[in-house]
Amino acid sequence: MSYSYGGGQDRSKKRKTSEHGEYVDTSKPSAFFQPTEGRSWTISIAVPGSVLSLCRRDDQRTAVINHLARALAVFSVDEIVIFDDSNPDQRPRNVDPSGYMGDMDPCGYIEHLLNYLEVPPFMRKVLMPIHPNLRGAGLLPSLDMPSHPHPSEWLPYREGVTTSQSASPQGGTMVDVGGKSYVAIDDDIPPNTRITVQLDEQDEFRAAPVHPDAPRTEGGYYWGYSVRKCGSLAAVFEQCAFEGGYDLSIGTSERGTPIPNAFPDKKVKDLANFQHLLIVFGGPRGIEHAAENDPALQEMGVIRGKTKELFDHWVNILPGQGSRTIRTDEAVFIGLTGLRKLWENRS
Numbered sequence: 001m002s003y004s005y006g007g008g009q010d011r012s013k014k015r016k017t018s019e020h021g022e023y024v025d026t027s028k029p030s031a032f033f034q035p036t037e038g039r040s041w042t043i044s045i046a047v048p049g050s051v052l053s054l055c056r057r058d059d060q061r062t063a064v065i066n067h068l069a070r071a072l073a074v075f076s077v078d079e080i081v082i083f084d085d086s087n088p089d090q091r092p093r094n095v096d097p098s099g100y101m102g103d104m105d106p107c108g109y110i111e112h113l114l115n116y117l118e119v120p121p122f123m124r125k126v127l128m129p130i131h132p133n134l135r136g137a138g139l140l141p142s143l144d145m146p147s148h149p150h151p152s153e154w155l156p157y158r159e160g161v162t163t164s165q166s167a168s169p170q171g172g173t174m175v176d177v178g179g180k181s182y183v184a185i186d187d188d189i190p191p192n193t194r195i196t197v198q199l200d201e202q203d204e205f206r207a208a209p210v211h212p213d214a215p216r217t218e219g220g221y222y223w224g225y226s227v228r229k230c231g232s233l234a235a236v237f238e239q240c241a242f243e244g245g246y247d248l249s250i251g252t253s254e255r256g257t258p259i260p261n262a263f264p265d266k267k268v269k270d271l272a273n274f275q276h277l278l279i280v281f282g283g284p285r286g287i288e289h290a291a292e293n294d295p296a297l298q299e300m301g302v303i304r305g306k307t308k309e310l311f312d313h314w315v316n317i318l319p320g321q322g323s324r325t326i327r328t329d330e331a332v333f334i335g336l337t338g339l340r341k342l343w344e345n346r347s
Contacts (some may be wrong), residue, residue, distance in 0.1 A: 010111045038218045041184050042078040042276050046236045048085035048290055049106035050283030051328040054056035061102045062136040065110055067116045067329035069183055073143040075336040076222040079238050082107045082229045085283055098217040100132035109133055111229045118224050120148045122178040126192050147224045149178035157198055157215040183207040202282040250273035251311035252281050252335055259338040262315045281331050
């Protein structure tokens with residue numbers, strides 16, 4: 001690309017042109033969601049509650065969560081797991097779920113805001129009641145995922161929330177899918193229920209409920225992320241919702257192997273047949289700190305240098321860093337960029 005100027009040095013007439021000289025309109029997004037082959041494989045990441053340990057104000061906490069959510073959307077991550085890496089004896093007891101949790105229950109706070117951001121904006125007033133955790137939510141930018149409807153774009157799937165209106169005298173339910181009009185489904189579903197629907201291509205006012213994974217597994221669209229909270233690092237693996245668990249796991253550490261050495265090109269092809277990939281990021285004190293505070297792992301002797309034995313691969317995402325520390329929300333962007341070659345060519 002190059003820049004050309006009309007009218008001498010008049011910068012108000014600045015235009016971006018392609019290498020062939022054609023005018024390129026940069027005022028609109030260039031990414032449009034096109035269907036691909038459905039995919040059954042998934043990408044999960046896990047981060048500890050201590051990602052907020054260096055934050056002293058609510059705006060700092062929301063900024064960290066915003067970075068995490070943007071990374072999930074940009075890299076099409078299907079699941080995020082928030083695990084508690086604090087000392088079990090020092091965890092607060094009887095946290096009031098109706099109050100602000102940012103300084104008392106960081107895992108619950110992160111879970112709440114990530115869930116809020118994943119919900120399509122038009123549904124939030126119904127599904128996400130006003131809460132002290134959300135007092136800064138208005139400053140969080142849009143994730144702009146395919147599951148968040150855009151007026152200029154038609155997709156065969158939509159997220160919707162059921163209304164109290166019947167579709168016909170015979171029954172059925174009217175569903176708000178974020179468009180100008182509701183769509184009708186034949187099923188009777190209680191109001192204020194979130195569902196995934198597939199629109200009828202022959203009738204824009206009708207749809208059918210489908211499994212929440214259908215846009216991904218059948219349509220090939222990235223359809224947002226799920227959020228899972230667990231009490232320890234071991235529980236990240238033990239409570240995995242996927243049948244058979246994670247068949248490829250990667251732990252990140254400054255003491256790990258650089259990504260190019262851990263995954264040379266000839267090895268990437270052998271790893272590309274994974275079904276459920278998990279990438280675990282540590283907090284300010286690393287994944288080893290989480291292992292030391294995990295009674296189950298201590299009992300197994302998985303602490304300090306042995307922590308890497310939990311994973312199939314133990315990698316350093318950025319050798320030779322110029323800062324003494326890389327924050328977890330920064331590490332997620334860096335790590336997913338470096339590891340993306342494991343799945344970018346999969347169908």
